[in-house]
Amino acid sequence: MQRFKWLVPTLYIIFLMLPIYWLLNMSFKTTNEILGTFSLWPREFTLENYRTIFTDSTWYNGYFNSITYVVLNTVISVTVALPAAYAFSRYRFLGDKHLFFWLLTNRMAPPAVFALPFFQLYSAVGLFDTPLAVALAHALFNIPLAVWILEGFMSGIPRELDDTAYVDGYSFPRFFFKIFIPTIASGIGVTAFFTFMFSWVELLLAKTLTSVAAKPIAATMTKTASTSGYELGLLAAAGVLTIIPGAIVIYFVRNYIAKGFAMGRV
Amino acid sequence: MAHITLQDLKHSYNERPEDDDDWALKHLSFECEDGGAYALLGPSGCGKTTLLNIISGLLIPTEGRVLFDGKDVTGLMPDQRNIAQVFQFPVVYDTMSVYDNLAFPLRNRGLAGEAVDQRVRQIAAMIDLTDTLHQRAAGLSADGKQKISLGRGLVRADVNVIMFDEPLTVIDPHLKWQLRSKLKELHQQVGTTMIYVTHDQTEALTFADKVVVMYDGAVVQIGTPVELFEKPQHTFVGHFIGSPGMNILSCELDNGKPVLAGEVISANPIKQTPPTGTNLEIGIRPEFIHFAKSGLAVKIVRTSDAGHFSIVETLHKDQSIKLLVPEGAEIPTENAFIEFDKAHTQIYADSQIIT
Amino acid sequence: MAAKIKNQKAWFFVMPVVLLVAFNAVIPLMTVVNYSVQETFGNNLFFWQGIGWFEQVLNSERFQSSLGRQIVFTSIILAIEIPLGIAIALAMPRKGVGVSVCLVLMALPLLIPWNVVGSMWNIFALPEIGLLGKALNSLGFDYNFTRQPLSAWFTVILMDVWHWTSLVVLLAYAGLCSIPDAYYQAARIDGASRWAIFRFIQLPKMKRVLTIAVLLRFMDSFMIYTEPFVLTGGGPGNTTTFLSIDLVKTALGQFDLGPAAAMSLIYFLIVLLVSWVFYTLMMKDEVE
Numbered sequence: 001m002q003r004f005k006w007l008v009p010t011l012y013i014i015f016l017m018l019p020i021y022w023l024l025n026m027s028f029k030t031t032n033e034i035l036g037t038f039s040l041w042p043r044e045f046t047l048e049n050y051r052t053i054f055t056d057s058t059w060y061n062g063y064f065n066s067i068t069y070v071v072l073n074t075v076i077s078v079t080v081a082l083p084a085a086y087a088f089s090r091y092r093f094l095g096d097k098h099l100f101f102w103l104l105t106n107r108m109a110p111p112a113v114f115a116l117p118f119f120q121l122y123s124a125v126g127l128f129d130t131p132l133a134v135a136l137a138h139a140l141f142n143i144p145l146a147v148w149i150l151e152g153f154m155s156g157i158p159r160e161l162d163d164t165a166y167v168d169g170y171s172f173p174r175f176f177f178k179i180f181i182p183t184i185a186s187g188i189g190v191t192a193f194f195t196f197m198f199s200w201v202e203l204l205l206a207k208t209l210t211s212v213a214a215k216p217i218a219a220t221m222t223k224t225a226s227t228s229g230y231e232l233g234l235l236a237a238a239g240v241l242t243i244i245p246g247a248i249v250i251y252f253v254r255n256y257i258a259k260g261f262a263m264g265r266v
Numbered sequence: 267m268a269h270i271t272l273q274d275l276k277h278s279y280n281e282r283p284e285d286d287d288d289w290a291l292k293h294l295s296f297e298c299e300d301g302g303a304y305a306l307l308g309p310s311g312c313g314k315t316t317l318l319n320i321i322s323g324l325l326i327p328t329e330g331r332v333l334f335d336g337k338d339v340t341g342l343m344p345d346q347r348n349i350a351q352v353f354q355f356p357v358v359y360d361t362m363s364v365y366d367n368l369a370f371p372l373r374n375r376g377l378a379g380e381a382v383d384q385r386v387r388q389i390a391a392m393i394d395l396t397d398t399l400h401q402r403a404a405g406l407s408a409d410g411k412q413k414i415s416l417g418r419g420l421v422r423a424d425v426n427v428i429m430f431d432e433p434l435t436v437i438d439p440h441l442k443w444q445l446r447s448k449l450k451e452l453h454q455q456v457g458t459t460m461i462y463v464t465h466d467q468t469e470a471l472t473f474a475d476k477v478v479v480m481y482d483g484a485v486v487q488i489g490t491p492v493e494l495f496e497k498p499q500h501t502f503v504g505h506f507i508g509s510p511g512m513n514i515l516s517c518e519l520d521n522g523k524p525v526l527a528g529e530v531i532s533a534n535p536i537k538q539t540p541p542t543g544t545n546l547e548i549g550i551r552p553e554f555i556h557f558a559k560s561g562l563a564v565k566i567v568r569t570s571d572a573g574h575f576s577i578v579e580t581l582h583k584d585q586s587i588k589l590l591v592p593e594g595a596e597i598p599t600e601n602a603f604i605e606f607d608k609a610h611t612q613i614y615a616d617s618q619i620i621t
Numbered sequence: 622m623a624a625k626i627k628n629q630k631a632w633f634f635v636m637p638v639v640l641l642v643a644f645n646a647v648i649p650l651m652t653v654v655n656y657s658v659q660e661t662f663g664n665n666l667f668f669w670q671g672i673g674w675f676e677q678v679l680n681s682e683r684f685q686s687s688l689g690r691q692i693v694f695t696s697i698i699l700a701i702e703i704p705l706g707i708a709i710a711l712a713m714p715r716k717g718v719g720v721s722v723c724l725v726l727m728a729l730p731l732l733i734p735w736n737v738v739g740s741m742w743n744i745f746a747l748p749e750i751g752l753l754g755k756a757l758n759s760l761g762f763d764y765n766f767t768r769q770p771l772s773a774w775f776t777v778i779l780m781d782v783w784h785w786t787s788l789v790v791l792l793a794y795a796g797l798c799s800i801p802d803a804y805y806q807a808a809r810i811d812g813a814s815r816w817a818i819f820r821f822i823q824l825p826k827m828k829r830v831l832t833i834a835v836l837l838r839f840m841d842s843f844m845i846y847t848e849p850f851v852l853t854g855g856g857p858g859n860t861t862t863f864l865s866i867d868l869v870k871t872a873l874g875q876f877d878l879g880p881a882a883a884m885s886l887i888y889f890l891i892v893l894l895v896s897w898v899f900y901t902l903m904m905k906d907e908v909e
Contacts, residue, residue, distance in 0.1 A: 004673025006719065008712035012790075013726050016783060020729070020750045026744055038755055080637040083775065087634035092625045106646050108892045110844035112865035113885040116872045117649030140645040143638055203736045203847045204869070218734045232744060232755040239737045247725075254725050274759040324806050345812035359821045370821075374812035418811060 020243065026236035034232050049237035059238065062217035065131055067245070069206070069216070072135035072197040074192050077142040078150075083192070085150035086176070090159065100151075103144040114140065115208045122209055132210045134216070138202060142195040149194060155188030193253045200246060217242060267575055268334040268426040268459060270298040270321065276328035277316055280287045282327070290316045291327070292483040298427070298461065301334075303453050305462045305474035309506070313483040314463045318429055321461065323347045334426050345374075349432070350419020350428045354435050361403040367403045368417045389421045392452065409441045412585035416449075420456065427459040435471060446472060460607030467507050479503050486578045494582065495551070510577060513555070514584050514614070515548045524548050527583045529562060533611035544615045552577065554607035555589035555619055557598060561605040562587075567596055580604065641895025647659055653901035674883035677712040684884060686859070687867040688891075694863060695842045698781045703831070705782070711823070713794055720763035724794075727787040739851025742780040746852075753779075760904045766853060770860035777849050777861050784848065785838060836896055843892055862886055 027049055028042040037043070053059040069262060087093070088100055118137050119128070127133040161183065165175040181188070207219045221238045275289040286292070291313045298304050306314040311445040321332060323344040332341045340346050359367050369502060390396045393413045397405065403414055412433055419428045428553045430449075434442050452472060453460050462473050470477050471491040478495065479487045479502070486500040487493075498504035504512030517524045517531070522539065524531045526548060533548065540546070564580035576591045580602070589604060591597055612621045657674055679851065680682050708758060730738070748754040748765045753776075759762040766776040800822065808818045846865035849855070855862035855870075862870075872881035 005712070005714050007643065008709055009723050009727075011636065012709050012786075013723065016726065016730055016787070018752065019741050021782065022745045023741045034750060038750065041754075076641075080641060081873070083634035084638040086739065090625060091628040091631035091634075093629050093631040095633070099639070102648050103638070103642060105893060106642055108889075109646070109897050110846075110865055110868075110885075110888055110892060112846050112868045112872075113653065113889050114645075114649050115869060116878070117652040118645075120652060121648055136641070137645065139641055139785065143642055145639060145791035197732055201734045204865075208870060208873070218736045221736065233756060235740055236744060237783060239733075239740055242734050242737050243729070243732075250725050250728045253719070254721055254728075319806075322806075322810065324809070344806070344810045349810065351810050353805065353807060355801060355803060357803050357807040359800075359825075361821060361825045369812070370817075371811040374814065374817065416808070418807075 001112050004078055023236045023243075026232055027240045029233055031231060031233055046233075047232045050241075052234055053237055053241065056215050058215075058220055059217070062215055062220035063241070065210070065214050066200070066216040066218065066242075068189045068208075069131035069138070069214070070135040071195055072131055073138045073142060074195045076135055077139055077146045078188060078192055078194045081143055081146035082181070082188075085147050085154055086180070088147065089154035090162070100147075107141050107144045107148075109140065110253055111141075111202065111204045118205060128209060129213050131214045134206045134214065135199075137201040137205045137209055141197055141231045145198065146191045146195055149191045150184070150187055153184050153190070154178060157183060189253055193249060196249060197246070233256045269300040269336070270427060270459065271331075271333035271336070272296055272317075272321070273331045275317070275320060275327050275332070277313075277320060277325065277327045277329075284574060289483055290576065291320075292339055294330075294485050295479065296485060296488055298459055298538060300614075301457045301459055303450075303460045303473060303475045304464070304479045305470035306480060307464060307467060307470040307477050307506075308480035309351070309465055311495060312480045314433060314465075314480050317480070318351075318431055318461065318463050320428055321427070322349050322351050322358075324493040348422065348426050350416075350422065352412060352415045352428070352430045352433045353418065354432045356404070356408055356415055356436065358403040358411045358414050360402075362403055363400050364390070364403050364406070364414060365399045367414050368395075368421050371418050371422055383595045385421055389417050392420065392455065393417050393448070394534070399517065408436045409438070409445055412437065416452075420458075425458060427461060430460070430464075432464050433462075434464075434466075455535050467509075471507075479506065481506075497612065497619070498549065499619050501547060501549060503613075504551070508551055508553075510552055510588050512551050513587050515550075515582075515587065517546050517548045517613075519546060519613075524611075526562070527585070531562075531605050531606060531611065532608045533606070533613055534609065536613055536620045538620060540620060541617035545598070545617075547614045547617075548606075549619075550606050550611040552588045552590045552609060553603050554610035555587065556607075558603050558605040561603040564602055564604055566598060566600055566602060632753055653882045653885050656878045657886055660879055675694050678883045678887060680879075682886075683859075683867065686844070687862055687864050690845060690860075690862065691864045694778070694845075695839060697778055698785070698815070698842050699835065699838055700734065701778070701782055702786045702789050703835060706786050706834065707793045707827070707831070709786070709790045710793035710797055713800060723731075727790055730784050730787055733784075735847035736851045738780065738784055739848045742776065742783075743852050746776045770857060773853050773857060773861050777852060780848060780852060781842065781845070785841070788837065789834045792830040793827055796830035797823060800826045828903070832900065835903065836899055839899060840892060840896060843895075864903065890903040 002085075003014050025041060028045050028047070029039075030044050030046050033039070033042065059179065088096065110251050114137075122128045122133040122137070127136070161179070162175065170179065202218070203218045206216045209215065210219065217238065221235060221242075269295060275291055275293055275294045276289060277362050278289045280288045284291055284470050286368055294317070304410050306317060316325065318530075320327045322345070323339070323342055326341065331338055333339065334347065342349075359370060362370065365386060368389060372382045372385060387396070387399075390399055393416060395410070395413055395417065398410065403411065406414070414430070416433075419425060434445060437445060449460075451463075464469065464470050471494075474491070474575065476488060477489060477494055478485055479500075479504045487498065487503045489497075489499075494503055494507050498512060500505065501512070501514050504516065515526055517526045519525065519536075519539070520530070522536055524533050524546070531548060560577070562582055564582045566578060568579045569587070570577050574593050576593070576597065578589050578591055580587050582604075587604070612619055614620065658672070660673075713723065733741070743751075745751045746753045746766055748758055754764055756765075763769070764772045764775075766772040777898055804822050804826075805818065808822055813821070844865055845863055846869065849861050849863060850866050850869075853861045855866045868881060871877050871884060
């Protein structure tokens with residue numbers, strides 16, 4: 001029994017890694033090799049695909065655009081969610097329960113439903129094709145999520161902390177920034193991770209709200225795949241590069257993920 | 267019901283224990299008589315929970331054997347040992363009713379129908395859960411849940427020993443004594459061997475016939491509550507039991523008589539003269555010191571009222587001595603003399619009693 | 622914990638959130654409602670249509686079959702991912718140096734952009750070039766996801782299992798880790814079987830996180846768009862056209878604003894309703 005304890009997780013991870021390996025494999029192959037022969041590893045190892053991406057501005061701009069709106073979204077979501085989550089966790093006020101529920105319903109809204117109205121809305125206010133538009137659009141589902149996760153963390157902190165600070169003569173803003181925020185730092189980390197994640201992986205809205213200037217990397221890829229025919233190597237290399245930011249982020253928050261999940265609030 | 271023998275137990279959580287600190291249990295042997303009520307008493311981290319888990323079979327000791335009625339059970343699983351345990355935090359099966367919780371250990375052992383029903387009702391009556399039998403266990407208060415845990419142990423007729431791991435930790439203070447006296451009553455009723463782990467001396471002394479005091483992975487004394495009080499075998503026991511604890515005063519020996527800062531004290535005769543260089547101490551409980559016309563000159567430092575008596579803190583030279591004075595007795599204000607009760611004055615060499 | 626204080630000023634704290642979400646949710650939703658009851662022939666001329674579009678959408682065979690496919694798809698992936706996720710979480714060791722590595726590797730698919738997931742599986746499953754396609758064909762299966770509906774469905778489901786089972790694993794694992802050791806010890810003492818431990822300790826203690834897992838997987842799989850769109854484009858034919866793909870085709874492809882809007886509202890309501898029913902059913906016992 002002890003000896004086989006890693007068997008199931010290992011098999012599962014192998015299953016998870018196979019398609020990723022295949023993508024990596026393809027990214028190091030030449031187009032000729034991809035189309036000509038079937039091989040489990042690159043016979044004519046090449047970095048040409050990566051070189052193309054790093055030298056072509058539409059590619060690296062795509063990365064830049066994606067990172068821009070994802071970071072923007074994370075900052076916006078966490079910043080506005082912090083006071084709101086505090087209010088929900090500490091106070092009762094008119095319509096609080098309904099408001100909380102209404103916020104959550106937005107997490108249940110299919111992005112496809114909002115694609116067209118968002119297009120019109122952001123065109124009307126002149127934000128179309130800017131990273132800000134995508135960041136704001138993603139806030140639709142990320143803010144409710146952020147409020148939800150943060151509220152869970154804040155409810156776990158006893159009110160006595162607040163009261164003690166006031167007795168000690170702290171003003172509210174000073175208490176909030178000097179004491180409260182450091183106390184829930186790990187909660188903020190978990191929240192930032194999930195807002196980052198959902199903004200990073202979403203494409204439908206990101207693609208709908210941009211055309212040239214702010215086009216995300218993922219959309220650049222789709223375009224390449226359809227226009228230049230069968231440049232699978234290039235597509236694979238671009239795909240590999242989009243996995244890297246996610247992998248880095250997971251690595252940094254690995255100890256918090258399980259904790260965040262344990263709150264049951266994702 | 268069983269007679270439990272622990273032989274030369276040693277346990278370490280490290281796979282390769284090196285120095286002394288790696289051992290959670292250093293070296294320990296003792297016996298629990300069939301049907302006795304025992305308490306394992308000691309501060310947090312003294313190894314009492316480790317010992318409990320070894321008896322219940324949740325841990326296999328690194329060295330030594332556990333015998334139930336002379337039969338070696340060291341390698342047996344908890345369910346094969348036929349023991350019961352009540353944990354610090356109430357463990358109930360949330361989705362089941364109180365009835366099903368109590369029936370669970372029986373059903374797992376293949377019993378069914380009438381036999382289960384009868385036994386469950388009998389136990390429920392014993393622990394006052396009859397009214398709530400068909401409620402969901404999750405809905406009960408903490409003391410109700412602890413009763414269920416206990417009931418799951420009692421329900422098995424042939425259980426060898428029931429163990430309690432600080433079972434009153436999460437119980438409201440006003441319910442603690444109720445549950446404690448219920449336990450005592452149950453013990454008299456069913457006569458099962460019970461072992462009760464706690465760091466609270468009141469719980470240990472009121473529950474147990476015999477208290478096993480543990481300190482730093484070892485047993486320092488096994489005895490009845492009276493023995494622990496009157497003749498602590500180790501300064502730790504003197505210190506830990508009693509409120510306030512025993513006065514421990516460093517002294518010297520002169521012709522077999524203890525000398526405290528130049529003054530000879532009358533104490534119990536020592537059995538064996540310790541080698542020179544050992545650390546010698548006088549132990550005397552505050553209960554056995556009184557003010558006198560002459561004797562040890564002390565300065566009164568502080569008096570605090572503790573209900574039926576007062577605790578007086580005095581200073582003799584640079585050693586602090588506490589004494590208990592009954593309510594109403596006169597307490598000198600500044601300088602006074604005190605006298606030790608000879609029969610209760612013990613001498614310790616390197617913390618072990620030598621009188 | 623002390624009861625919450627009644628304080629209407631708390632509205633100032635939630636105001637930024639309300640404004641932002643309202644801007645994002647209320648205005649577009651009004652637009653959708655607006656379109657859904659009107660007819661347009663371009664030039665910004667609109668005519669009152671009433672519930673006509675709703676009737677048309679609900680009665681159209683196209684919507685019904687998309688909805689049908691959506692329900693089948695979501696049911697299948699829930700039936701696979703939830704038990705599989707629980708099983709893997711149960712098999713994971715609770716402690717050890719490997720756990721952290723395991724969790725990181727398992728979380729990896731969750732952070733891959735959805736269209737990359739689609740592309741990756743496209744490359745992985747291509748009959749001649751992909752590892753999966755080649756392997757299946759050489760094993761004697763006639764596998765080609767761009768031509769055969771069955772292959773396409775198999776691939777889309779396998780992709781979703783690959784993509785999202787980890788979420789269930791992570792949630793279930795977190796739930797398992799929060800069970801105190803005493804429960805397992807008590808169960809061993811009570812002589813509980815492995816199954817009884819699962820049924821009476823682990824499952825009840827995981828209920829909360831599993832509710833979240835089922836809800837999330839229901840919602841997200843019901844809204845799925847990018848991955849199958851990139852992988853199969855909804856084909857072959859319409860066999861993998863799920864609700865979102867259909868909706869985007871109608872709205873952005875054909876620019877049929879009225880039907881698309883009516884469909885959007887129906888769609889949104891279905892997700893809300895089913896989520897609410899799920900939630901109420903699974904949390905029923907919690908309220909006492």
